[in-house]
Amino acid sequence: MKLPIYLDHQATTPCDPRVVEAMLPYFTEHYGNAASRNHKYGWAAEEAVERSREQIAALLGANAKEIVFTSGSTESINLALKGAAEMYADKGKHIITCQAEHKAVLDVCKHLEQQGFEVTYLQPDKSGRVSLEQVAAALRPDTIVVALMWANNEVGTLNPIREIGALCHEKGVLLFTDATQAAGKIPVDVEADHVDMLCLSGHKIYGPKGVGVLYVRRKNPRVRLVAQMDGGGHERGMRSGTLNVPGIVGLGKACELARTELESEAKRSAELRDHLEKRIFSELDFVHLNGNREHRLPNNLNISFAFVEGESLLMGISDIAVSSGSACTSASLEPSHVLRSMDVGEDLAHSSIRFGVGRFTTREEVDFAADKVIAAVKRLRELSPLYEMAQEGIDLKTVKWQAASH
Amino acid sequence: MAYSNKVLDHYNNPRNVGSLDKGSTQVGTGVVGAPECGDVMKLQIQVEGDRIVDAKFKTFGCGSAIASSSLATEWIKGKTLDEALAIQNTQIVEELSLPPVKIHCSVLAEDAIKAAIHDYKSKNSAESATNEAAH
Numbered sequence: 001m002k003l004p005i006y007l008d009h010q011a012t013t014p015c016d017p018r019v020v021e022a023m024l025p026y027f028t029e030h031y032g033n034a035a036s037r038n039h040k041y042g043w044a045a046e047e048a049v050e051r052s053r054e055q056i057a058a059l060l061g062a063n064a065k066e067i068v069f070t071s072g073s074t075e076s077i078n079l080a081l082k083g084a085a086e087m088y089a090d091k092g093k094h095i096i097t098c099q100a101e102h103k104a105v106l107d108v109c110k111h112l113e114q115q116g117f118e119v120t121y122l123q124p125d126k127s128g129r130v131s132l133e134q135v136a137a138a139l140r141p142d143t144i145v146v147a148l149m150w151a152n153n154e155v156g157t158l159n160p161i162r163e164i165g166a167l168c169h170e171k172g173v174l175l176f177t178d179a180t181q182a183a184g185k186i187p188v189d190v191e192a193d194h195v196d197m198l199c200l201s202g203h204k205i206y207g208p209k210g211v212g213v214l215y216v217r218r219k220n221p222r223v224r225l226v227a228q229m230d231g232g233g234h235e236r237g238m239r240s241g242t243l244n245v246p247g248i249v250g251l252g253k254a255c256e257l258a259r260t261e262l263e264s265e266a267k268r269s270a271e272l273r274d275h276l277e278k279r280i281f282s283e284l285d286f287v288h289l290n291g292n293r294e295h296r297l298p299n300n301l302n303i304s305f306a307f308v309e310g311e312s313l314l315m316g317i318s319d320i321a322v323s324s325g326s327a328c329t330s331a332s333l334e335p336s337h338v339l340r341s342m343d344v345g346e347d348l349a350h351s352s353i354r355f356g357v358g359r360f361t362t363r364e365e366v367d368f369a370a371d372k373v374i375a376a377v378k379r380l381r382e383l384s385p386l387y388e389m390a391q392e393g394i395d396l397k398t399v400k401w402q403a404a405s406h
Numbered sequence: 407m408a409y410s411n412k413v414l415d416h417y418n419n420p421r422n423v424g425s426l427d428k429g430s431t432q433v434g435t436g437v438v439g440a441p442e443c444g445d446v447m448k449l450q451i452q453v454e455g456d457r458i459v460d461a462k463f464k465t466f467g468c469g470s471a472i473a474s475s476s477l478a479t480e481w482i483k484g485k486t487l488d489e490a491l492a493i494q495n496t497q498i499v500e501e502l503s504l505p506p507v508k509i510h511c512s513v514l515a516e517d518a519i520k521a522a523i524h525d526y527k528s529k530n531s532a533e534s535a536t537n538e539a540a541h
Contacts, residue, residue, distance in 0.1 A: 309444055311468040315409070315417055326444060326468075335444070347441035383423055383472060385448035385464040386441060401440035402521070 004321045005365045009299060009358035010153050010181060011323060015250070016206040016359070022253040023208065026246040034243045035234065045245045052252025059255040060198065061189035062215050068235045069248055072212035073180040074104040076199030079214055079239060080176045081108045083225030084145050084197070085117055088174075092142030098122045098130050099341035100157075101149055102178060106337075109147070127292035128157035128342050135164050145174045150182035150198075154325060154338040154354055155291035156300025158186065165194025174223060180204050184258030185266060185297055190215060196223050202247065206359060207254030211247030214239075265359060270298035272357045272366050277301050279370040284377055286390070290325075290344060290352055301355040304339075304348040307387040308380045313353060316376030320369045325352035347396070409469055410503035416473035421480045424462040426450040434526025438517045445471045445511065449478060449518035453526055456486050463518075470508040474498050474515035487523050 006014075026048060034049045036042025053064040070076045085095065097109055099121045109119045120138045122130050130148055139146075146168050148159050161177055168175040176197040179188060183198075184205040190198060196217045203209040216238065217223045231240025258265075281287055286306040302325075305313060310326025325336030326349070334340075335349035353373070357366065381387040386396060409417070425448075426433045432452050439446040445467030452460040461479040465472045477498055482490040495512035498504070504512055 307466060309467050309471075312417070312472055315414075315469045346443075350441070350444040383420060383464055384466045385437065385446055386466045388425065388448075388464060396441060401442075401446070402438050402517075 001362075001365060001368065004319045005361075005369055006321045007355045007357060007361065007365075007369055008321045008323055009356035009361075010156070010204075010354060011356070012203045012209065013206045013358055014360065015203075015208055016254065016257060018257060019207050019250045019253045023246045023250040026249050030245075032245075034245055035232065045243075048245060048249050048252075049243055052248045052255075055252035055256040055259075056213055059183065059188065059259040060215055061191050063218060065236075066190075066215050066218050068214045068216055068238050069243055069251075070199075070212045070214055070239055071210055071244075072203070073102075073178060073199045073201040075239075076201075076212050076214035077102075077104045077176075077178060078108055079225060079228050080197045080199065080216075081105070081112065081145065081147060082228055083238070084174055084176070084223070085112050085115070086226035087224050088144040089117075092140075092144045093117045094120070094140050094143040095145045095147060096120045096122065096135060096138045096143060097147040098124055098149070098159075100124045100128050100130075100152055100154075100338045101147070102153055102180070103337075105147055105149070105178060124157070124342055126342050126344065127295075128152050128155045128290075128338065129292055129295060130159050130164075132160055132163045132167060136167060139167075139171055139173065143171075143173050145176055147176045147178070149178040149180075150188070151179070151185070151297045151300075152291070152338060153181050154336060155302045155342070156181070156297035157292045158182070158295040158297065160295075161195065162193045168196075169194045172221075174221075181297060181300075184255065184262065185269075185299065187262065190217070196221065202251040202254055205254045205258050208247050208250040211244050211251045213251070261359075266298040269357050269359075269361070272361055272363060273299055273301050273355070275363065276355060276357070276366050276370055277303075279367075280373060283370075283374045286387075288344070288348055290339060290342070290348075299357045301357075303353055303355070304344065304351045305353065305377045306348060306351055307384045307390060308351055308377055310351055310353060312380055313351075313373075313376055316380060317369075317372045320372055322356075323354045325354070326350045412477075412502050413469055413473040413504070416476040416502070417469045420463075420472060420476040422460075422462050422476065422483070423464065425464065426452055426460065426462050431529055432526075434522040434524070434529065436518045436521025436523075436525055438521050439467070439514050441466065444468070445514060447471065447475045447514055447518040449475060449515075449522045451482065451490075451522045451526060453487065456488070458482050458485055458487065458490055467511065467514075468508070470502065470504055471511040471514060473502050474504075474511045475518060477501060478515040478519055482519060487526075490519055491523055493519060 032041025032045040310324030339349035498512035
């Protein structure tokens with residue numbers, strides 16, 4: 001067993017060796033520019049790019065012509081939201097999103113607010129989910145885009161995208177969904193799910209970093225975007241810049257693998273995740289599941305260990321690579337905005353750990369992680385004044401705390 | 407984030423973990439911080455005369471907070487109340503090589519020492535006042 005054990009697959013994934021193998025010839029052998037139309041090197045690169053487009057489209061139920069290559073989801077989000085806002089500003093200036101979205105979406109929305117757009121930030125329920133009714137109530141005649149993530153990156157909660165998509169289409173509003181965590185993990189079908197724009201990143205699905213996609217619907221309705229990167233007019237004018245051919249080849253292969261193995265992989269990772277969850281819940285008290293047991297990514301597990309601070313827990317399980325929603329682990333010194341939006345309580349936000357199992361995770365690794373986590377939580381609770389108070393029957397919510405003089 | 411060896415040592419082998427009888431007049435208890443802020447320290451002292459003969463702590467917080475309070479108990483044991491009151495958070499920062507983002511952990515430890523001594527003093531001045539009144 002290689003230590004530390006990697007259980008942070010929502011942050012990034014290793015490249016699948018089959019992906020690396022597919023990419024290699026495109027660094028040294030077929031190194032042509034996909035835009036070179038007059039020689040064999042260019043043709044080989046272009047052919048590879050078009051094959052990748054087909055592979056990606058197949059995963060999403062899209063047409064290959066609707067795939068725009070970018071550097072990753074952050075860029076795709078910028079292009080989709082800023083591009084649509086600029087294009088449709090005459091129609092309206094209202095955008096709907098959610099407080100639990102990734103910072104890439106929230107920050108783009110903040111930027112658009114400064115440009116005169118109005119943004120409604122829906123508050124998710126305690127499981128991190130937005131309802132169809134909430135979206136319906138927030139829609140206005142001047143709403144141009146609804147931007148909601150398919151799966152949350154911290155708690156793995158799935159939004160009812162199909163229902164929301166149907167509503168948006170009925171009302172003539174564009175639906176953009178950040179599928180960075182969902183694509184390749186759960187079935188995605190842009191037609192049946194009524195999605196107009198969707199983004200994904202290579203490195204979240206065992207592909208390379210630095211490459212991603214924006215799916216842009218071509219009919220019913222035809223989505224038009226104002227380019228955010230000017231230049232040679234690549235990607236139907238929506239994203240200029242020489243194509244990252246090896247990266248694109250890798251992303252295509254990663255999507256093909258994700259599609260063909262989706263069902264078996266979803267089942268396998270859910271079994272591992274459920275095993276980890278069962279062990280933690282049966283061997284520790286005062287643990288809270290963050291997220292939604294029913295509507296959740298198969299490989300995500302987010303747990304708050306009450307009375308134990310997240311960073312100190314990470315220190316105690318240094319043989320496991322995971323993430324915490326604790327303030328102490330973030331540059332901003334604020335606990336996770338996702339958990340805050342879900343209203344789980346600040347104290348529990350400080351105590352949260354996200355486990356993400358992956359394609360190469362084994363049962364042995366999961367058991368090792370469970371042992372370590374359980375032992376570390378027990379040890380830290382022996383050190384915790386809050387655990388002591390809880391055992392004495394003191395309700396921590398009634399205590400008058402003396403914050404430090406900082 | 408990389409931790410200094412001293413922080414790791416205190417985290418892995420915390421000194422003086424535990425609780426003293428908070429009902430005892432010889433014991434002063436300081437609880438500082440708040441769960442919403444991600445750190446709560448409970449520091450207790452046992453006093454004989456004006457000397458701290460024992461100290462215990464429990465801390466909910468990051469590794470640096472645990473190390474700061476562990477170090478604080480180590481330092482105050484055997485000191486007089488006045489000597490303990492003179493301990494400053496900057497000494498803790500220096501000893502543990504805390505980075506700037508962790509300075510508040512040392513502040514909290516200093517506050518905890520002061521709160522425990524304050525509790526001991528107010529308990530005993532109240533006691534002596536009651537005793538005097540009874541005479």
